Amino acid sequence: QRRLPHDRRGVLIRLEAQDHYLKVVTSQGEALILMRLSDAEAELSGCDGLRVHRSHWVAVRQVVSVQRRDGRLVLIMRDTAEVPVSRTYRPAAEAAGLTV
Numbered sequence: 001q002r003r004l005p006h007d008r009r010g011v012l013i014r015l016e017a018q019d020h021y022l023k024v025v026t027s028q029g030e031a032l033i034l035m036r037l038s039d040a041e042a043e044l045s046g047c048d049g050l051r052v053h054r055s056h057w058v059a060v061r062q063v064v065s066v067q068r069r070d071g072r073l074v075l076i077m078r079d080t081a082e083v084p085v086s087r088t089y090r091p092a093a094e095a096a097g098l099t100v
Contacts, residue, residue: 003033012047013079015040015057025079052085052093060096068100 003024010028017023017037024031024040041057049059052075062078073085075098085093093099 003035004031011062012044012049012059013062014059014077014081014083016083017055025077025081027078050089050092050096052083052089052098054086054088056083058083060098063098066098066100073098073100 004026008024008026008029008031010026013025013027015022015024015037018032020034020036021032022035022037022040024033037051037055037057041051044057047059048061049057051057058075058077063075064078065076067074067076073090073093075083075085075093077083085098
């Protein structure tokens with residue numbers, strides 16, 4: 001969180017890769033930082049969260065609901081974002097209790 005502007009620091013909800021940047025979404029808003037998702041994931045290794053897609057990392061406690069659409073899992077986040085769960089990361093999501 002030290003990389004975020006002071007007014008955007010809050011409870012971490014999710015991360016989203018956007019080209020060379022990382023969209024960091026917290027309870028206080030969002031910010032773009034220059035960082036790779038894999039690097040952020042390494043820094044967050046002690047947090048209760050996981051990667052659910054090649055472009056998305058979520059904080060498990062910030063998942064409001066899990067839906068199934070056309071056979072795919074979609075996570076509804078506290079910020080109302082809908083985050084897809086890819087087949088590659090589905091076993092990890094299900095192991096974390098993110099199932100329908």
